[in-house]
Amino acid sequence: MHHVSRPALALAALLTLAGSGCATFVRGSTQAVTIDSLPGGATASLSNGERCSTPCTLKLKRKHPVAVELCKPGYRQALAQISSEVGRGGAFGLAGNMLVGGLIGAGVDAASGAAKDLNPNVLAVLLLEEAPGCTAPKFPAVPENGQTPEDYAEQKAKQKK
Incomplete structure (x- = not known):
């Protein structure tokens, strides 16, 4: 019979906990997205309240x-x-969590959004000429499961503290 020492068990438990939330740790819960237009200088208003x-x-x-x-x-x-x-x-992060971190790690990644990607991550839009055109930018409606401007403002306030 093979005896496993307490330090070895503690190390195994630590590695398992370190693996939980793997995509959250490796990829993060945010992603850089570039918005561009031709011609440039357009106001981009996002449904989360950013501009x-x-x-x-x-x-x-x-x-x-x-x-x-x-x-x-x-x-x-x-x-x-x-x-x-x-x-x-x-998806690879979630699969790794199921093998190493179990349901806790997968739950952390799902809750933080780290297992997701924003597409496209470069949004390039060709603007069409029209007179007088768009003169007063407004914030578009929040898509289903989107972040509201209030949620976004609350998140920014927490980051400043």
Whole structure:
């Protein structure tokens, strides 16, 4: 009979806990997304309440889909969607969690959104000329399971503390 020492058991338990939430640890719960337009200088308004001028790169929660409105005077308003789907890297992380971290690790990754990817991660939009065009940018409606502007503001407030 083989005897396993207490330090070996403690090390095995530590490695198992370290493996839980693997995609969250390796990939993170946010992803950089670039928004660009031709011509540049359009206002990109996101359904989570964020706004930037193209070209811009934002760190968005992987967990939530985002609607994007691009507005530039003299050009037609353009609407686009950035989806949140289980990506290849996230699927490998979830599979690894099931083998190493078990349900706890998989649950952490699912809750944080780390197993998901935002697609496209480079949103490039060709704006069409139109007079007078989009003059007052507004925030598009929040897609199903999207992050609301209130959720986004609360998240930003927590980060500042």
